[in-house]
Structure formats: C-alpha cells, structure tokens
Amino acid sequence: MTDTLQTQIPSLPDGVSFAYRGDALYCEDLPVSELASRYGTPLYVYGQKAIRTAYQEYDQAFGEHPHSIMYSVKANSNLAIVNLLARLGAGFDVVSGGELLRVIAAGAEPSRVVFSGVGKTDAEITLALQKGIRCFNIESIPELEQIASIARKMGRRAPVSVRVNPNVDAKTHPYISTGLRNNKFGVAYEQTLPLYRHAAALPEIEITGIDCHIGSQITELSPFKDAGEKILDLVAKLAEEGIVLRHIDFGGGLGVRYKDETPPSRKAFIETLLGMLERRGMSRLDCLIEPGRSIVANAGILVCSVIRDKTGETKNFAVVDAAMNDMGRPMFYQAWMGVVPVKIRRGDSRCYDVVGPICESGDWLARQRTLCIRQGDLLAVTSAGAYGMSMSSNYNTRPRAAEVLVSGEQAFCIREREKPEDLWRLEHIPQP
Numbered sequence: 001m002t003d004t005l006q007t008q009i010p011s012l013p014d015g016v017s018f019a020y021r022g023d024a025l026y027c028e029d030l031p032v033s034e035l036a037s038r039y040g041t042p043l044y045v046y047g048q049k050a051i052r053t054a055y056q057e058y059d060q061a062f063g064e065h066p067h068s069i070m071y072s073v074k075a076n077s078n079l080a081i082v083n084l085l086a087r088l089g090a091g092f093d094v095v096s097g098g099e100l101l102r103v104i105a106a107g108a109e110p111s112r113v114v115f116s117g118v119g120k121t122d123a124e125i126t127l128a129l130q131k132g133i134r135c136f137n138i139e140s141i142p143e144l145e146q147i148a149s150i151a152r153k154m155g156r157r158a159p160v161s162v163r164v165n166p167n168v169d170a171k172t173h174p175y176i177s178t179g180l181r182n183n184k185f186g187v188a189y190e191q192t193l194p195l196y197r198h199a200a201a202l203p204e205i206e207i208t209g210i211d212c213h214i215g216s217q218i219t220e221l222s223p224f225k226d227a228g229e230k231i232l233d234l235v236a237k238l239a240e241e242g243i244v245l246r247h248i249d250f251g252g253g254l255g256v257r258y259k260d261e262t263p264p265s266r267k268a269f270i271e272t273l274l275g276m277l278e279r280r281g282m283s284r285l286d287c288l289i290e291p292g293r294s295i296v297a298n299a300g301i302l303v304c305s306v307i308r309d310k311t312g313e314t315k316n317f318a319v320v321d322a323a324m325n326d327m328g329r330p331m332f333y334q335a336w337m338g339v340v341p342v343k344i345r346r347g348d349s350r351c352y353d354v355v356g357p358i359c360e361s362g363d364w365l366a367r368q369r370t371l372c373i374r375q376g377d378l379l380a381v382t383s384a385g386a387y388g389m390s391m392s393s394n395y396n397t398r399p400r401a402a403e404v405l406v407s408g409e410q411a412f413c414i415r416e417r418e419k420p421e422d423l424w425r426l427e428h429i430p431q432p
C-alpha cells in the first residue's frame with residue numbers, strides 16, 4: 001500500500017505565474033493556500049503575468065508583419081481576462097451572440113471581433129451587423145445567403161471571410177479535430193472557389209479574407225503547414241480571378257504542455273506562418289490567428305480540498321471538492337491534467353484516483369497519481385486556465401467555483417462563487 005516517500009517538488013507545466021517556494025505553491029507573489037483560505041475552494045486562480053507573457057510572445061513573433069491576435073473567447077471568457085487581453089491589443093474570435101456581447105461588456109471594440117461558428121442564428125447575424133464586427137467567418141453556402149439577405153434588409157454590407165475545411169488531419173483528439181472533410185466545420189475545399197465567385201457578385205457582401213481552423217491541442221507544426229499551404233493555393237487562385245483578399249486567418253489550435261507534450265513554441269508557430277506567406281510573396285496580407293488554449297491554459301489552476309481519503313478494495317480515491325462540473329476535460333476527452341499539492345507534505349505517498357463528489361463514474365480529475373495527502377489538504381489541478389471554467393456546469397446543483405486573478409502580490413476576485421439560490425433564480429413553480 002505504501003509506495004514512495006514524496007519529497008520531490010512536482011514539476012509544473014509552465015513556470016511563468018506558478019512556482020514552488022520551498023514547499024508552498026505560489027501564484028506570482030501569493031501563496032495559493034492563502035488564496036484558498038480567503039476565497040474558499042474549489043477556486044480557479046489565474047496569473048496575469050502568464051497571460052500577458054503568452055500574448056506578448058505571439059505579438060513580438062510577428063515583428064513588423066501586419067497582424068491581429070484574435071483571442072478565442074471560448075477558452076476562458078471571464079470579463080477580466082477579456083479586458084486584460086483587450087488592453088494588450090488583442091482582437092477576439094467569438095462563436096455566439098453571447099460571446100459578442102460579453103467582449104463588448106469587457107471593453108473590447110466590436111470592429112476587432114471575428115464571428116465563427118456553423119450555426120449563427122438570424123438574431124446573432126443581425127446583432128453582429130448592428131455592432132459592426134470585423135468579419136463573419138462563414139462556414140457554408142446557406143450561411144452566406146442568409147447573411148446577404150439580412151444585410152440587404154438592414155441596408156448594410158456584411159464583411160465576410162470564408163472558413164475553409166482543408167481536409168487536413170490535426171493529429172489531435174477526434175472531438176477537438178475540426179479540419180477533416182467529415183467534420184461539420186468550414187466550407188469543403190472544393191466548394192470554396194465557386195463560393196467566393198458567388199459572394200463577389202453579391203452587392204451586400206464585402207469579401208475581406210480567408211480562414212481555417214483545423215483543431216485544438218495540436219502539438220506539431222506539420223498540420224498547420226499542410227493546411228496553410230492549401231489555403232494559400234486558394235488565395236493565389238482567387239487573386240488570378242481578381243478576388244483580392246485583405247487578410248488570412250490561420251485559426252488557433254497551438255497545443256500546450258499538460259504532461260510531457262513538447263508543442264512548438266509560439267514563436268516557431270508564427271515564424272512558420274510568416275515563412276509560408278513570404279515564400280509566396282504574400283507578405284502584404286494581414287495575418288490573423290485565433291489562439292485560445294495557448295494563451296490561458298497554463299495561466300490557471302483549479303484549487304480543491306481533499307474531502308475524503310477513501311481506501312478502496314482495489315483502489316484509493318482522493319475525493320476532492322472540485323468535480324467534472326468544474327473541470328470537464330478528463331471526462332470529455334480522457335484528458336490528462338496535472339495534480340500537485342498546494343503544500344508539499346513529507347511522508348508516505350500512495351497511488352490515488354482523484355475524483356469529485358458527483359454521482360457519475362466519469363467524475364474523475366486524474367487517475368493513478370502518487371500523492372501524499374491527508375483530509376483537508378489542498379490540491380491544484382494544473383493547466384486549468386483554458387476550457388475549465390468556460391465549460392463548467394451546475395450539474396448536481398453545484399454552484400460554480402469562484403475565480404481569482406493574481407497580479408504580483410495582489411489578488412482580485414473576478415467571479416464570485418455562485419450561491420445555491422443563484423441556481424434556481426430563473427426557475428418557476430406553476431400555480432396549482
């Protein structure tokens with residue numbers, strides 16, 4: 001039962017905002033244990049320095065090349081994080097009217113927003129036209145017709161860029177792969193040129209660019225190169241026909257280290273994109289990217305408390321107060337998330353499955369981890385800044401966690417912990 005003596009400092013995926021000082025985990029200049037006692041658990045903690053650094057690495061890698069970094073809001077849509085990125089100069093990739101209103105509420109300019117998604121409703125298209133977004137990334141021919149018809153009625157011209165499905169394997173989890181022919185996303189490669197020709201003939205449509213996004217958590221450059229070259233072939237063919245684009249949007253998708261992945265650096269990723277443009281003499285094109293995970297994943301942790309140390313017949317369970325409703329990635333994608341102690345304990349360690357209190361066997365955060373813990377100890381799920389809080393739910397009437405943004409020695413509560421009564425606030429009992 002007793003394994004090894006846990007004395008080593010666990011490795012963290014990215015040391016920008018999070019590091020151990022002695023035995024204690026810190027977010028920038030604050031001990032995470034102090035944040036947990038101040039705000040309770042489960043608690044999302046984000047380091048602003050990691051977000052800032054990631055954004056600036058992208059920005060600097062572009063050098064003088066005209067570019068826009070359109071942060072993909074779905075990764076982490078907290079107003080404070082969107083606001084921080086807006087102040088750094090980011091634009092935004094949104095996929096719903098809600099996300100559009102959210103970025104405007106956070107202080108972003110609608111003219112710096114691109115709107116992606118296969119199912120934009122009439123109400124969302126109307127809202128986006130009223131607000132004056134930078135462009136729609138259109139994903140089908142019927143969507144083009146619908147946007148044109150709404151723009152006509154409003155007496156507007158709609159800026160559009162076509163999201164192309166290049167039929168390229170992103171070599172990632174099938175649920176987060178989006179650029180294969182059988183995925184629902186984008187316009188089929190072969191249909192793209194006829195669609196542009198048709199769009200160019202519509203007076204309500206203003207063609208601005210071309211777009212592709214082939215998936216998420218991509219850890220090699222080759223899928224980006226394969227997709228990029230195919231898109232640039234289209235740009236060249238369009239130019240021959242007199243359809244001149246202003247921008248090319250290579251989408252997001254750059255992976256991060258959760259465990260031992262070695263994704264390309266942000267710099268290498270951008271150099272690859274710019275290299276492709278230069279080789280084709282297309283350097284005048286404004287270059288857009290839509291990163292989400294690679295800006296926020298390693299800028300956040302999810303702090304939880306051990307409720308029970310439950311020794312099973314065949315397994316030990318560390319039952320914690322965070323669950324699949326707080327962090328769904330393990331359940332959705334069998335994703336490996338790091339789990340580290342907030343204060344390192346010296347002593348005998350055992351092998352645990354780290355699980356939540358929800359009534360589902362899929363409610364696990366990590367499996368087979370060697371930990372030295374006691375009831376009441378704090379653990380941190382690492383790399384939790386992306387697709388954590390933004391995918392959370394209230395399943396089992398569990399109030400969502402609080403969120404805190406740390407800057408040096410200062411912590412700011414950027415979302416209060418929900419109260420149970422918040423959860424039924426919109427519900428009504430019919431009168432008998």
Ligand SMILES: Cc1ncc(COP(=O)(O)O)c(C=O)c1O
Binds near residue numbers: 116216217251291292
């Ligand atoms: C259209 C679009 N752009 C950008 C992103 C951001 O992807 P990532 O978080 O992998 O950078 C996504 C999500 O995969 C997306 O669907």
Ligand SMILES: N[C@@H](CCCC[NH3+])C(=O)O
Binds near residue numbers: 216217329387391
């Ligand atoms: N939710 C996914 C990423 C999806 C990207 C959306 N296009 C994840 O947690 O890995």
